[in-house]
Amino acid sequence: MQRSILFQRGLLSRFARRAFLARRVFYAFGMFFSALLGSLFCSFGFGQEPAGELRVGFGASEITPSRPTPMAGYYGVRFSTATHDPLWAKSTVLDDGQTRVVLVVVDLISTNPWMVRETRKLIEQQLGIPASHVMISATHSHTGPMLYEPEERLAARFGNQTDEAKGYMIGLPERIAKSVFDAAANLRDRTAWYAIGQESQLAFNRRFFMKDGTVGWNPGKLNARIVREAGPTDDALPFVAFYDEPGKLAGLLSSFAIHLDTVGGTEWSADMPYTIQETLGKVFGVEAHLQYATGACGDVNHIDVRTGNRQGGHQEAARIGTRLSGSILRSWNRLQPVASNRLAASHQIVRVPVRPHSAERSEWAKGVLSKMNDQPLPAFMEMVEAYRIADVEAHPDGMLDAEVQVITLGGQVAWVSLPGEIFVQLGIAIKDASPFAITSIHELANGSIGYVPTRQAYEQGNYEVISARCAQGSGEMLVESAIGQLREQFNGKQQKSQVEGR
Numbered sequence: 434m435q436r437s438i439l440f441q442r443g444l445l446s447r448f449a450r451r452a453f454l455a456r457r458v459f460y461a462f463g464m465f466f467s468a469l470l471g472s473l474f475c476s477f478g479f480g481q482e483p484a485g486e487l488r489v490g491f492g493a494s495e496i497t498p499s500r501p502t503p504m505a506g507y508y509g510v511r512f513s514t515a516t517h518d519p520l521w522a523k524s525t526v527l528d529d530g531q532t533r534v535v536l537v538v539v540d541l542i543s544t545n546p547w548m549v550r551e552t553r554k555l556i557e558q559q560l561g562i563p564a565s566h567v568m569i570s571a572t573h574s575h576t577g578p579m580l581y582e583p584e585e586r587l588a589a590r591f592g593n594q595t596d597e598a599k600g601y602m603i604g605l606p607e608r609i610a611k612s613v614f615d616a617a618a619n620l621r622d623r624t625a626w627y628a629i630g631q632e633s634q635l636a637f638n639r640r641f642f643m644k645d646g647t648v649g650w651n652p653g654k655l656n657a658r659i660v661r662e663a664g665p666t667d668d669a670l671p672f673v674a675f676y677d678e679p680g681k682l683a684g685l686l687s688s689f690a691i692h693l694d695t696v697g698g699t700e701w702s703a704d705m706p707y708t709i710q711e712t713l714g715k716v717f718g719v720e721a722h723l724q725y726a727t728g729a730c731g732d733v734n735h736i737d738v739r740t741g742n743r744q745g746g747h748q749e750a751a752r753i754g755t756r757l758s759g760s761i762l763r764s765w766n767r768l769q770p771v772a773s774n775r776l777a778a779s780h781q782i783v784r785v786p787v788r789p790h791s792a793e794r795s796e797w798a799k800g801v802l803s804k805m806n807d808q809p810l811p812a813f814m815e816m817v818e819a820y821r822i823a824d825v826e827a828h829p830d831g832m833l834d835a836e837v838q839v840i841t842l843g844g845q846v847a848w849v850s851l852p853g854e855i856f857v858q859l860g861i862a863i864k865d866a867s868p869f870a871i872t873s874i875h876e877l878a879n880g881s882i883g884y885v886p887t888r889q890a891y892e893q894g895n896y897e898v899i900s901a902r903c904a905q906g907s908g909e910m911l912v913e914s915a916i917g918q919l920r921e922q923f924n925g926k927q928q929k930s931q932v933e934g935r
């Protein structure tokens with residue numbers, strides 16, 4: 434194990450040095466022709482542009498609650514008892530001399546509009562970076578705190594309206610923003626490289642066609658009634674590496690489509706991103722900034738129904754995190770230099786309709802919710818549906834605001850964020866249509882509208898569909914917005930947002 438890591442390091446250094454030199458030559462030629470041809474370059478594609486300057490900074494701020502607080506993740510109240518590993522807000526700031534963008538990932542179950550709005554406000558006040566250029570996504574750790582909901586009409590959740598949860602939420606924007614301020618304070622010239630790892634053994638679609646013709650959700654290990662998976666998984670593990678100099682990695686951004694719920698219990702833990710930090714930290718040094726985001730995985734988890742083996746706890750988190758780290762390292766020699774450092778950012782608020790329900794169902798839901806303090810609790814799917822109906826009714830205009838954001842670096846790298854637990858097929862549709870070499874999807878970003886199934890899944894029903902607040906077709910609307918923004922940025926039509934980014 435140790436030997437193979439050292440071997441990788443050797444390869445890495447040689448490769449990085451060679452590619453770094455090649456890039457300097459490319460850059461020098463680019464500058465020369467740029468000076469010669471002036472604005473003619475503007476009409477060319479990204480590939481022909483000079484690289485231009487790129488300054489990148491990294492910051493991390495601990496966001497572990499300082500006292501026992503209700504934990505997120507399951508339908509029930511459980512207070513934290515200890516910390517296994519700290520929770521982090523990790524930030525990367527990129528600056529091409531004209532435009533600045535921010536990518537933030539927090540070790541939390543989700544993001545809500547209040548915390549995103551307040552955090553962006555602090556960032557705009559201090560750094561002048563507008564909201565459209567700040568992407569804040571959550572890893573979806575099930576061993577982080579329950580999120581207090583400042584908007585009372587949206588507040589129906591187990592344990593999230595306690596004083597402890599409120600106290601935590603009020604201090605959160607400042608703690609998240611601190612990671613961005615730290616990143617902006619250490620901006621320096623860095624080179625960007627990108628690659629896509631492959632991982633086909635870890636993630637499993639959790640919806641299955643069953644022998645009785647229904648679609649099952651988490652039907653259980655070795656269930657003989659399973660026919661086959663009802664949806665795909667996404668094997669791609671896109672990553673972007675930033676180097677200070679050949680052989681010295683400063684930071685790494687990566688994402689993968691897998692549900693982040695392996696640890697369980699009552700100790701704070703970032704779950705598998707903790708192992709990624711530990712494992713890749715051994716390769717690249719503890720000071721390397723390792724920022725992992727959760728991709729579109731609304732219907733994907735780590736449970737392999739073909740084995741009866743238990744898959745939970747810290748050991749399972751470590752197994753998955755180590756393997757994801759290995760998949761990144763295995764593709765390290767595929768790293769390509771980003772040819773242009775031009776940054777662009779845009780976002781669009783897509784107004785999606787809520788799921789309709791009858792007046793009769795509304796009354797039924799009130800009945801279920803009135804029994805939430807009883808023992809035993811109402812049946813699980815009844816609670817899921819009742820919460821959905823209460824949430825939907827908290828939006829009297831029948832619409833949900835869903836922010837779709839796209840940030841791109843040159844013609845090669847795109848980060849797309851979506852506000853919810855997004856079915857993997859929707860993420861794949863965006864990646865397939867994206868003109869960029871790599872497209873990294875961050876879900877649960879800039880707020881959340883809950884589960885976002887595919888149009889087809891609505892016909893099939895079961896958990897995610899029962900829970901989904903948005904109407905059938907909403908997911909496809911978000912995909913369309915993302916693809917539109919990707920194409921626009923690829924074609925260099927984001928002049929306006931570039932000006933805004935200063």
Ligand SMILES: [Zn+2]
Pocket residue numbers: 506573575692693694
């Ligand atoms: Zn979950």
